Amino acid sequence: MKVGRFAMRPEYSLIGALVLMSFWPSGALAQDDRTHTMTAQHHGPTSEQKEASAFVKVVRDSNRRFQDVSVAVAEGYILQFGCVSGSHEGLMGVHFVNFPLVGDPELDPTRPELLVYEPMPNGRLRLVAVDYLVLSDTWHANNPAPPELMGQLFHLFENPNRFGLPAFYTLHVWAWKENPQGTFANWNNKVSCDGFNPQNP
Numbered sequence: 206m207k208v209g210r211f212a213m214r215p216e217y218s219l220i221g222a223l224v225l226m227s228f229w230p231s232g233a234l235a236q237d238d239r240t241h242t243m244t245a246q247h248h249g250p251t252s253e254q255k256e257a258s259a260f261v262k263v264v265r266d267s268n269r270r271f272q273d274v275s276v277a278v279a280e281g282y283i284l285q286f287g288c289v290s291g292s293h294e295g296l297m298g299v300h301f302v303n304f305p306l307v308g309d310p311e312l313d314p315t316r317p318e319l320l321v322y323e324p325m326p327n328g329r330l331r332l333v334a335v336d337y338l339v340l341s342d343t344w345h346a347n348n349p350a351p352p353e354l355m356g357q358l359f360h361l362f363e364n365p366n367r368f369g370l371p372a373f374y375t376l377h378v379w380a381w382k383e384n385p386q387g388t389f390a391n392w393n394n395k396v397s398c399d400g401f402n403p404q405n406p
Contacts, residue, residue, distance in 0.1 A: 295394030
């Protein structure tokens with residue numbers, strides 16, 4: 206939607222126009238606010254938002270079966286790191302790692318290296334995100350630039366790190382849990398570890 210400009214007739218002087226405008230400052234500002242709001246409401250999603258939405262859809266469609274953690278275990282995902290917290294930044298949750306996928310330098314949006322669960326008060330685990338991970342040395346053996354997947358750039362965790370891993374790149378996709386910090390942020394302050402029982406993952 207295009208917002209038209211007022212055409213000024215040649216016979217009005219600049220001073221006359223300024224005087225005229227001074228009589229209606231609040232009305233002019235209100236109209237600008239309404240126009241801005243209407244313009245924002247009528248604009249469709251940006252290309253970045255479309256890419257993010259497509260990525261989340263791929264994640265949900267291809268990993269829905271892992272909502273049952275026993276399916277994840279049957280397919281080679283193993284519990285690691287306990288329930289990962291990050292102080293004021295929020296938490297990550299409980300990670301199940303597929304080590305053969307971690308060792309593979311290929312990144313496939315339908316095959317995440319890690320699955321992230323939130324422990325619930327009833328002892329169950331709720332799938333909240335997936336996590337793509339590649340070791341930095343493995344990646345840079347054949348790639349000069351940092352990894353990205355479906356338009357999303359990975360985050361670098363240098364060595365040493367809290368996970369005891371060599372330097373690695375990671376990308377979380379919070380496909381089943383809202384994240385105020387963003388769909389692809391590492392930490393989520395809406396996740397809780399309160400229900401985690403290491404004896405009964």
